Amino acid sequence: MEFAIEIQDLKKQFGDFVAVDxxxxxxxxxxxxxFLGPNGSGxxxxxxxxxxxxxxxxxxxxxxxxxxxxxxxxxxQNIGYMSQKFGLYEDLTILENLQFFAxxxxxxxxxxxxxxxxxxxxxxxxxxENAIVGILSGGWKQRVALGCSLLHRPALLILDEPTxxxxxxxxxxxxxxxxTLSQEGIxxxxxxxxxxxxxxxxxxxxxxxxxxxxxxxxxxxxxxxDSKSIEDIFISYVEKISDIKVRGSFKDMKDHMx
Numbered sequence: 001m002e003f004a005i006e007i008q009d010l011k012k013q014f015g016d017f018v019a020v021d022x023x024x025x026x027x028x029x030x031x032x033x034x035f036l037g038p039n040g041s042g043x044x045x046x047x048x049x050x051x052x053x054x055x056x057x058x059x060x061x062x063x064x065x066x067x068x069x070x071x072x073x074x075x076x077q078n079i080g081y082m083s084q085k086f087g088l089y090e091d092l093t094i095l096e097n098l099q100f101f102a103x104x105x106x107x108x109x110x111x112x113x114x115x116x117x118x119x120x121x122x123x124x125x126x127x128x129e130n131a132i133v134g135i136l137s138g139g140w141k142q143r144v145a146l147g148c149s150l151l152h153r154p155a156l157l158i159l160d161e162p163t164x165x166x167x168x169x170x171x172x173x174x175x176x177x178x179x180t181l182s183q184e185g186i187x188x189x190x191x192x193x194x195x196x197x198x199x200x201x202x203x204x205x206x207x208x209x210x211x212x213x214x215x216x217x218x219x220x221x222x223x224x225x226d227s228k229s230i231e232d233i234f235i236s237y238v239e240k241i242s243d244i245k246v247r248g249s250f251k252d253m254k255d256h257m258x
Contacts, residue, residue, distance in 0.1 A: 001028050002028065003027060003028055003029065004027050004028070004029045004030075004031075004063070004064055004155065004156050005026065005027040005033075005050060005061070005062070005063055005064075005156070006026045006061055007025060007026075007050070007059065007060070007061030007062075007068075008024045008060055008061060009022045009024055009058065009059040010023050010024070010046070010049060010056055010058075010059035010060070010061055011056060011057045011058045012042075012045050012046075012049060012054065012056055012057050018210055019042050019045040019210055020045050020046050020049070020056075020210045021042075021209070021210035021211050022059065022211075023042075023046065023059075023207065023210070023212045024212070025205050025212060025215055027187060027189060027203065028187075029185065029187050030182060030186065030187055031182065031187060031188075031202040031203055032182050032200075032201045032203070033187075033188065033189045033190070033201060033203045033204070033205065034190055034191075034192060034198045034201035034203070034205070035047075035189060035190065035191045035204075035205050036191070036192070036193075036205065036206050036207070036234060037206060037207040038238065041207045041209060041210070042207050042211075043160070044160060044191075046207070047158055047160055047189070047191070049061075049068060050063055050068065050075075050158065050189070051063075051075065051076065051079065051081055052068060052071075052072030052075040053072075053076075055069070055072075056068065056069070063075045063078075063156065064078050064079070064155055064156055078154060078155060078156070079154050079155075079156045079157070080149035080150055080152070080154035080157040080158070081149060081157075081159075081160075082142075082145045082146060082148075082149040082157075082158075082159055082160070083159075083160040083161060083162065084142075084160070084161045084162060084164045084165070086141075086142070086145035086148070086149070088141060088144060088145055088148070089133065090132070090133050090134030091132065091133075091134060092132070092133060093129065093130050093131060093132055093133065094125055094128055094129050094130070094131055094133060094136075094144050095129040095130060097133055097148060098116050098120075098144075098148060098151065099112070099116070101148040101149075101151055102115065102116065102151050102152075105151055105152035106152075107151060107152060115151060115153075116151075119147040119150060119151060120147070122147070122150070122180065123143045123144070123146055123147040123150075123177055124143065124173055125143060125144065125147060128140070137167070137170070138165055138166050138170070139166045139167050139169070139170020139171070139173070139174070140170070142162055142163065142166055142174060143170070143173065143174060143177075146159075146162070146177060150181075154186070155185075155186060155187065156186070156187045156188075156189070157181065157186055157187070157188045158188075158189045158190075159178075159190040160190075160191050161191050161192060161193065162174065162190065162192075163175075163192065163194065163197065164193065171194070171197070175197060175200060178190070179200070182202075195229070195231040195234070198218075198230050199218050202217065203215070203216065203217055204217070204218060204221060204230070206237060208237065208238060208241060208242075209241070209242075213237050213241070214237065218230065
């Protein structure tokens, strides 16, 4: 099996604070890996190391066969990345943003028109090319941002909470694109707080306080914990290793009030 990402004993320490504490996991090529954890658990720090932006304190790993310590610049050139706050230019149109990012990625002019057409269709942006990005809703902006991150045909796409604050319809459209990309062989690492999104991933990894607490397919994790809810499983893990106590599910709360 070929892996798009392989990390072993990866650690990042800031002074006395250990943000990521010796984690290890592998993501097969063409799979969607859901990386779950509360805010401050180490997800974004891990992603920054994988993207070649932050140097690990210790450990090793490869991204698309490139060493995260030795090949950081080459990794940046070969992956796509977007977050909730992707840097679109709000005074430009959708088309102008796509053209701008295509120039940054060095896409040849003879390929530019065809590639932009592909992105407009893939991200369901056709017909809105001349809309100013600043007046778009959050969901539309995220689809534009996704399109910009895909212009250079990356083999790996890293998405850091891409649908936070996005309406349900836009989230569905966004995830339809993600699954289409996966079927085309693109590997995707995505962080999310939405458990319905997590359950549509091929593989899941739970991180808490800088440590991986479980890895596996959705089915494996549910069977291991004898539960049909990824959200309940995740909360139970956090309760076991922290002082946080959650009284019940939303349904339990509603039933109690009635």
